[in-house]
Amino acid sequence: MVTFIIRRLIGTIFLLIVVSMITFAIFFLIPRLAGQNTYQLAAQYVGRNPTRDAILQVERQLGLADPLYLQYGRFLRGIVFGAHYRTGPTDTYCPPPCFGYSFRSQLPVWPQMISSVPVTLSLAIGASVLWLIGGVSIGVLSALRRGTLFDRFSMAVALAGVSLPIFFTGLVALELFSYKWPIFPNVQYVPFTDNPLLWARNLVLPWLVLAFLYAALYARLTRAGMLETMSEDYIRTARAKGLPERRVIFKHGLRAALTPIVTIFGMDLGLLLGGAIITEVTFSLHGLGLFTVQAINNQDLPEILGVTMLAAFFIVIANLVVDIFYAVLDPRVRF
Amino acid sequence: MRRRRLYGLAAFGAAAALTLAACSSSGSSSSSSGGNTSGAGSAPAFNSGVTSVVNPSTHKGGTLTFDWRAAPDSFDPGNTYYAAVWNFARFYSTALMTFKNCPGSCGKTLVPALATAPGVASDNGLTWTYHIKSGVKYQDGTPVTSKDVKYAIERTFDRGVLPNGPNYFANLLGGNAKTYPGPYKDRAKNLMGLTAIDTPDATTVVFHLKAPFSDMDYLLTIPQSAPVPPDKDTGASYQTHIVSTGPYKFESYQLNKAAVLVPNTEWNASQFPTVSQLPSKLVVNMNMNPNDVDNRLLAGDAQVDFAGTGVQAAARAKILSNPTLKAQSDAPITGFGWFFYIDSQVAPFTNLACRQAIQYAANHLTLQNAYGGPVAGGAIGSTVMPPTVAGYQNFDLYEATTKTQGDPAKAKQLLQTCGQPNGFSTGIAYRSDRPTETQGAQALQQALSAVGIKTTLHGYPSATYFTNFAGVPKYMSSHNIGIAFGGWGADWPDGYGFLSQLVSGPSIVPAGNTNIGMLNDPVVNDLFTKAAGITDEAQRNAIWGQIDRQVMKDSVIVPIVYAKALIYRPPSLTNVYFNQAYQLNNYAVQGLTGG
Numbered sequence: 001m002v003t004f005i006i007r008r009l010i011g012t013i014f015l016l017i018v019v020s021m022i023t024f025a026i027f028f029l030i031p032r033l034a035g036q037n038t039y040q041l042a043a044q045y046v047g048r049n050p051t052r053d054a055i056l057q058v059e060r061q062l063g064l065a066d067p068l069y070l071q072y073g074r075f076l077r078g079i080v081f082g083a084h085y086r087t088g089p090t091d092t093y094c095p096p097p098c099f100g101y102s103f104r105s106q107l108p109v110w111p112q113m114i115s116s117v118p119v120t121l122s123l124a125i126g127a128s129v130l131w132l133i134g135g136v137s138i139g140v141l142s143a144l145r146r147g148t149l150f151d152r153f154s155m156a157v158a159l160a161g162v163s164l165p166i167f168f169t170g171l172v173a174l175e176l177f178s179y180k181w182p183i184f185p186n187v188q189y190v191p192f193t194d195n196p197l198l199w200a201r202n203l204v205l206p207w208l209v210l211a212f213l214y215a216a217l218y219a220r221l222t223r224a225g226m227l228e229t230m231s232e233d234y235i236r237t238a239r240a241k242g243l244p245e246r247r248v249i250f251k252h253g254l255r256a257a258l259t260p261i262v263t264i265f266g267m268d269l270g271l272l273l274g275g276a277i278i279t280e281v282t283f284s285l286h287g288l289g290l291f292t293v294q295a296i297n298n299q300d301l302p303e304i305l306g307v308t309m310l311a312a313f314f315i316v317i318a319n320l321v322v323d324i325f326y327a328v329l330d331p332r333v334r335f
Numbered sequence: 336m337r338r339r340r341l342y343g344l345a346a347f348g349a350a351a352a353l354t355l356a357a358c359s360s361s362g363s364s365s366s367s368s369g370g371n372t373s374g375a376g377s378a379p380a381f382n383s384g385v386t387s388v389v390n391p392s393t394h395k396g397g398t399l400t401f402d403w404r405a406a407p408d409s410f411d412p413g414n415t416y417y418a419a420v421w422n423f424a425r426f427y428s429t430a431l432m433t434f435k436n437c438p439g440s441c442g443k444t445l446v447p448a449l450a451t452a453p454g455v456a457s458d459n460g461l462t463w464t465y466h467i468k469s470g471v472k473y474q475d476g477t478p479v480t481s482k483d484v485k486y487a488i489e490r491t492f493d494r495g496v497l498p499n500g501p502n503y504f505a506n507l508l509g510g511n512a513k514t515y516p517g518p519y520k521d522r523a524k525n526l527m528g529l530t531a532i533d534t535p536d537a538t539t540v541v542f543h544l545k546a547p548f549s550d551m552d553y554l555l556t557i558p559q560s561a562p563v564p565p566d567k568d569t570g571a572s573y574q575t576h577i578v579s580t581g582p583y584k585f586e587s588y589q590l591n592k593a594a595v596l597v598p599n600t601e602w603n604a605s606q607f608p609t610v611s612q613l614p615s616k617l618v619v620n621m622n623m624n625p626n627d628v629d630n631r632l633l634a635g636d637a638q639v640d641f642a643g644t645g646v647q648a649a650a651r652a653k654i655l656s657n658p659t660l661k662a663q664s665d666a667p668i669t670g671f672g673w674f675f676y677i678d679s680q681v682a683p684f685t686n687l688a689c690r691q692a693i694q695y696a697a698n699h700l701t702l703q704n705a706y707g708g709p710v711a712g713g714a715i716g717s718t719v720m721p722p723t724v725a726g727y728q729n730f731d732l733y734e735a736t737t738k739t740q741g742d743p744a745k746a747k748q749l750l751q752t753c754g755q756p757n758g759f760s761t762g763i764a765y766r767s768d769r770p771t772e773t774q775g776a777q778a779l780q781q782a783l784s785a786v787g788i789k790t791t792l793h794g795y796p797s798a799t800y801f802t803n804f805a806g807v808p809k810y811m812s813s814h815n816i817g818i819a820f821g822g823w824g825a826d827w828p829d830g831y832g833f834l835s836q837l838v839s840g841p842s843i844v845p846a847g848n849t850n851i852g853m854l855n856d857p858v859v860n861d862l863f864t865k866a867a868g869i870t871d872e873a874q875r876n877a878i879w880g881q882i883d884r885q886v887m888k889d890s891v892i893v894p895i896v897y898a899k900a901l902i903y904r905p906p907s908l909t910n911v912y913f914n915q916a917y918q919l920n921n922y923a924v925q926g927l928t929g930g
Binding site: 179 | 414568591626
């Protein structure tokens with residue numbers, strides 16, 4: 001197991017290097033191939049009606065005039081060793097992992113990114129708990145009560161959940177429960193350490209909206225998986241041996257049906273940790289998703305590169321955790 | 336089974352109908368609560384805030400919440416070029432000059448802020464002397480001196496560290512301004528290396544210009560002239576540790592997320608009558624969903640839309656259809672103009688008659704509709720300068736306001752004159768992430784096709800529109816793009832502030848160009864030079880009007896609308912009125928009702 005984890009972590013590092021190279025190429029090389037020069041790139045970050053000298057100063061400050069391989073090398077070195085930036089009377093030291101210097105805000109990228117992580121973590125983990133519990137429970141019940149009104153109604157709701165986009169359900173939720181009937185007024189992120197109750201209250205609507213989408217998917221997946229496993233011979237054998245029905249369902253039925261759900265959960269959670277973009281934009285939550293949108297709108301290339309790397313890291317780690325969890329779930333899996 | 340299915344469908348349908356009814360219900364609880372609890376006079380009506388102060392009050396206390404759909408380029412007064420930040424910056428920084436606190440055109444009157452009086456020009460307008468008020472202190476109690484004003488301007492010369500603010504000082508100052516690298520690189524002479532500014536004593540600042548510039552008082556309203564203590568300056572990160580000279584100071588600032596300001600106890604209200612210290616706290620929430628901003632205003636969760644450029648389409652419909660909400664809103668002429676340029680260097684627009692043909696071919700009514708119609712978009716324009724800019728003259732060379740759907744016959748006549756009787760092909764550039772410009776470009780395309788002018792639409796992102804596309808003269812020529820949509824708001828409310836970057840020959844640059852019409856008319860250039868040397872305001876204003884008329888004759892700009900913005904004012908907000916100088920409501924005097 002330990003060897004497996006170490007191997008996967010080494011593989012993760014190589015994967016992140018490849019991701020960084022591809023992202024660097026997309027955002028730094030392709031614009032040049034399309035005819036944009038570094039002077040034009042620098043001009044975006046100098047305010048309105050800049051002088052030529054002003055643009056050249058920014059070009060130098062941001063290192064845009066250097067060859068791409070030098071810029072990339074500087075970027076990688078910063079992640080490992082940190083970097084110094086000229087920010088005024090004294091240089092600013094950006095400790096590792098340093099993801100470069102924001103073109104737009106003229107400050108290091110990493111502190112801005114890391115301050116967004118708690119918001120996304122709160123949103124993703126809270127919603128994932130809700131959708132796992134809700135989705136799996138409904139899926140199990142639907143499978144056990146196949147063909148009943150509960151089954152049909154819950155699958156209809158699941159279809160609605162999968163079909164309705166978050167920017168619709170989110171806006172409806174805000175309109176009804178924040179403005180019209182202020183049950184959850186003033187939905188803004190409050191750090192857990194400041195006020196846990198307010199933290200939770202202000203996240204209920206985003207949690208529910210996000211969980212509604214995913215719970216629907218998980219309910220259908222769980223139902224399909226349960227229907228398949230509950231018709232297996234070993235389930236009939238377990239019942240014939242006189243095991244309690246609850247044990248048959250959860251220890252033998254659900255456990256076997258969970259494997260695909262765990263796989264999907266790993267991917268979903270990993271993607272969400274990289275930024276639940278639509279939810280964060282809808283609810284104005286300053287997480288990694290909103291940070292990504294701003295970085296793209298501002299064409300702030302170091303920020304885009306940083307957030308892409310961080311999102312890739314979360315996805316890879318989430319999948320590693322899922323793979324480890326397989327061994328717990330399925331005794332047949334060995335590393 | 337069938338009956339159960341029917342009941343299920345009916346229940347679902349009822350739930351959906353209830354949901355939709357709830358969503359479409361108008362008004363909010365805040366519209367019937369609150370109100371003018373401490374103000375005087377009759378109940379405010381639609382557009383009351385354009386000409387009068389709504390909810391006048393001296394009530395202190397409460398948290399004034401600003402919601403913003405974006406974030407500042409920087410809160411550092413020396414590193415920002417956003418009108419809303421210049422407006423808000425008066426809460427924590429004090430420039431040498433400012434504008435009078437009054438609605439209407441009165442609000443464009445210059446008054447001293449940190450200075451004791453407007454500047455005194457001498458040496459044929461090449462030297463301007465200001466005295467700063469004594470006894471002014473920073474938030475930590477240290478006194479403000481003239482050297483701090485000089486330092487504040489010096490630091491803006493290092494564009495590598497502070498790239499955002501305007502370039503006026505580098506362009507207008509004499510001495511070694513052309514080569515001065517800024518105090519971060521030039522550490523000599525106690526950081527006072529810029530020879531264009533003298534500080535003979537602790538309260539005197541003397542500016543030496545390279546050419547006469549009569550708008551110096553206007554120039555010094557911008558926050559770059561607000562003092563910065565050299566020993567507290569941290570360069571690019573100063574934006575997170577600003578040392579205040581205004582009525583408020585930063586308690587916290589999470590970059591691009593939220594800022595909280597609290598009263599500055601070292602600020603002396605009697606010295607600065609143009610700003611107030613009414614709320615107990617100011618909160619600015621940034622990067623909010625635009626529709627969320629409007630809904631929070633309507634619900635009373637926030638009091639001010641920081642951007643101040645008007646509500647979104649959904650809220651606009653809600654407000655205009657509800658008499659109560661409409662009475663709590665204003666649609667001022669903002670001082671911003673929307674227009675499209677005609678590039679005089681792209682054939683066949685090198686010929687004046689071809690450019691003038693576009694003036695007549697354009698359907699001004701459909702263009703106005705694209706920008707939101709007469710109420711939310713603005714009145715059809717016929718001049719470059721909007722009516723709120725000092726120097727504005729009312730004229731209509733191309734009958735835009737009388738023949739609002741254009742004059743295709745006249746357009747065809749002019750096409751004949753310019754040697755294009757069968758029309759021609761050209762491109763139209765616009766910002767594709769702006770729905771108004773997208774619709775405007777489509778409306779223009781349709782109108783031009785009626786006179787035989789075939790156009791190709793080229794949409795570009797806002798972030799790179801001026802730096803990489805429309806603002807790159809070579810790109811426009813090589814891609815045969817003769818028309819580009821744009822807009823402008825003045826840095827200060829007179830003709831120079833509005834026109835100089837749009838139409839003066841020296842303003843043409845290879846990238847980031849805003850004189851997209853590529854106008855280099857000696858008549859216009861000479862008028863700018865003449866105006867710069869005239870200190871009499873009335874004479875200067877007359878020249879701005881002449882420039883506007885000449886530019887319209889040259890036909891490099893086709894005005895669309897004098898922009899309006901539908902601004903909602905929650906009943907709990909006091910001292911609300913539109914300030915023509917900042918082209919926004921005057922934030923620096925606002926407070927909250929006691930209710």
